[in-house]
Amino acid sequence: xxQKTKGIVLVLTAACLWGCMGIIVRGLNGLGYSSVDIAFIxxxxxxxxxCAYQKIKTPDVLRIDKxxxxxxxxxxxxxxxxxxxxxxxxxxxxxxxxxxxxxxLNPAWVAIFGKxxxxxxxxxVKICGVIVCLIGAILVSDVLHIEGVRxxxxxxxxxxxxxxxxxxxxxxxxxxxxxxxxxSMLIYGFFGGALFLIPGIDGELLLEGFSSGMVGQFVLYGFxxxxxxxxxxxxxxxxASMYIDTTTTSILAAIEIVVSVVIGxxxxxxxxxxxxxxxIVVVMLGASVPPLWELFGNGECxxxxxxxxx
Numbered sequence: 001x002x003q004k005t006k007g008i009v010l011v012l013t014a015a016c017l018w019g020c021m022g023i024i025v026r027g028l029n030g031l032g033y034s035s036v037d038i039a040f041i042x043x044x045x046x047x048x049x050x051c052a053y054q055k056i057k058t059p060d061v062l063r064i065d066k067x068x069x070x071x072x073x074x075x076x077x078x079x080x081x082x083x084x085x086x087x088x089x090x091x092x093x094x095x096x097x098x099x100x101x102x103x104x105l106n107p108a109w110v111a112i113f114g115k116x117x118x119x120x121x122x123x124x125v126k127i128c129g130v131i132v133c134l135i136g137a138i139l140v141s142d143v144l145h146i147e148g149v150r151x152x153x154x155x156x157x158x159x160x161x162x163x164x165x166x167x168x169x170x171x172x173x174x175x176x177x178x179x180x181x182x183x184s185m186l187i188y189g190f191f192g193g194a195l196f197l198i199p200g201i202d203g204e205l206l207l208e209g210f211s212s213g214m215v216g217q218f219v220l221y222g223f224x225x226x227x228x229x230x231x232x233x234x235x236x237x238x239x240a241s242m243y244i245d246t247t248t249t250s251i252l253a254a255i256e257i258v259v260s261v262v263i264g265x266x267x268x269x270x271x272x273x274x275x276x277x278x279x280i281v282v283v284m285l286g287a288s289v290p291p292l293w294e295l296f297g298n299g300e301c302x303x304x305x306x307x308x309x310x
Contacts, residue, residue: 007243008291010236011252017233019259023267024225031214031221035088036200038225043080043197045226047190050235054183061183068180068188075172075185076192083165085197086158093155102159104137104257109167110250117175118246125293126247132286133254139279140257169234170241170249182238190231248290258283 001009028038054061064072090099107130114120173182209218241249258280264270272280 072188073192076189080193136283
């Protein structure tokens, strides 16, 4: 498996895991946990899990200077804390469909900031991929069929903050890659997100999860949310940007919305209309063209591939 193929597999796996979060969130909601509680479970579980893994594999991963620790914690606040609660806050104030579309501005932010900070080359294929994925997200979210939409400014800003947080997940580690490893950034990032979320959690309810009659469900949901859909997914997403450029990585991540909608239809028996079905095809088309061009095209797509592999 060559590097580009490895990167594509990593980000697609991450997107599929994120797409499964709907099942887990509904399960934890059913146990009485809020969106902030769930975000905290994700961050603290991922932090402890990845820290334990790295202590065995690479014991020196936590040994970075104080400035690096601070950067890592702030990275977690932005990429995990603010991002995770941003979407939950947004859907409380604006329609879920609108929030979903705004969330999928992520590839656009990655392309814009990649151009500003890294002088990335944005070829026509990438630009078209971003636009096509956004169109697909609009169709899948069914935003065109919403009547009497009330666009609350705080809800819009929260959804945009979520998309910026998602973009920062790969942009910030890339910016500091020459000073701090991605693994170090991820570990301190998970813990930074957890610390940021502590004031908003229901600590008593979280502790009850380990002593109540539903402890099995709580542990299972917590493992899936924190280890699989956060630790594994986020690590794969960040690592993918080592093998393919960040814009292509973020475009491929749009597959998440397809997975979540399909799961909604299969598991929760949510009905898809024609436009949503078309949107799924459009997202898959927009997400597949840039990486296929990277693999088989003429190389003019533009790449920020880093040759040094951690």
